[in-house]
Amino acid sequence: MRKLLLSNDDGVHAPGLKALYEALSVHARLRVVAPDRDKSGASNSLTLSRPLSLAALDNGFYSVDGTPADCVYLGVNGVWDEKPDLVISGINHGGNLGDDVLYSGTVAAAMEGRNLGMAAIAVSLVGSRHFDTAGRVAASLVGAADTLSLPPRSLLNVNVPDLPWEEIRGFRVTRMGYRGPAQRPLEVKDPRGRTRYWIAPAGESADEGSDTDFAAIEAGYVSITPLQTDLTRHAAIGDVRGWLDALSGQA
Ligand code: MN
Secondary structure (H helix, E strand, O other): OOEEEEEOOOOOOOHHHHHHHHHHOOOOEEEEEEEOOOOOOOOOOOOOOOOOOEEEOOOOOEEEOOOHHHHHHHHHHHHOOOOOOEEEEEEEEOOOOOOHHHHOHHHHHHHHHHHOOOEEEEEEEEOOOOHHHHHHHHHHHHHHHHHOOOOOOEEEEEEEEOOOHHHOOEEEEOEOOOEOOOOOOEEEEOOOOOEEEEOOOOOOEOOOOOOEHHHHHHOOEEEEEEEEOOOOOHHHHHHHHHHHHHHHHHO
16 A cells, blocks of 8 residues: 655645645555644745754654744655655645745645655635645545656645635646735734734736636636646846847956
8 A cells, every 4th residue: 555645834734734645545545744833934944053853643643843944844854754656735725826835834844755765736715714635636646646657756745725625726736836926914012012013915816828727727626736846947048148249258
């Protein structure tokens, strides 16, 4: 039976993690290692300034006082002697579309699995109601994972519309769209009258391309974006080289 490591960024008590566990438990042996609190927006951060504590909970899940990437690192190297076959992160409460991927702890947990040499999938529900739908999506992808061959150093970012399963129109392979700038921070006063700031929600979609993750979700499709960690803007290499050549020509 396959061995799956589950994690998330919403925390070990999040309903999405429970839904993911329930959807996958018939298909595989599962280990769950997740942050002890909401670490949404943690991205790929690792805790390097203190040791981590790993606690076994009554339901068999493990919690860590750290980030999603800490959890997957410990899950692979501390909780299990054998390497999992697959790392699945989620089900996130809210979409991870376009630039969200850069901030997402959900995607980062999957990315840490990939960095440790495993296949990895991040699953997010673009909403807060139909975790069961996202669970069915995760189960169908895990069931078919053996037949997918990806280039090395890739992972899948999956977003699921917040709809009943019967209303899902299908699956689409997508590219990451882009968001516009975030809104201004919300200024509040703390109980001692000091000014504090809430970081505002992410910007709206600023890329109307029909092949984007945003467009798939809008049309009622599950969006599957293959990701790589190489952020090099390959198309800009020639521009930068030309710029440098001109600079050295002046010298
Ligand atoms: Mn989250």
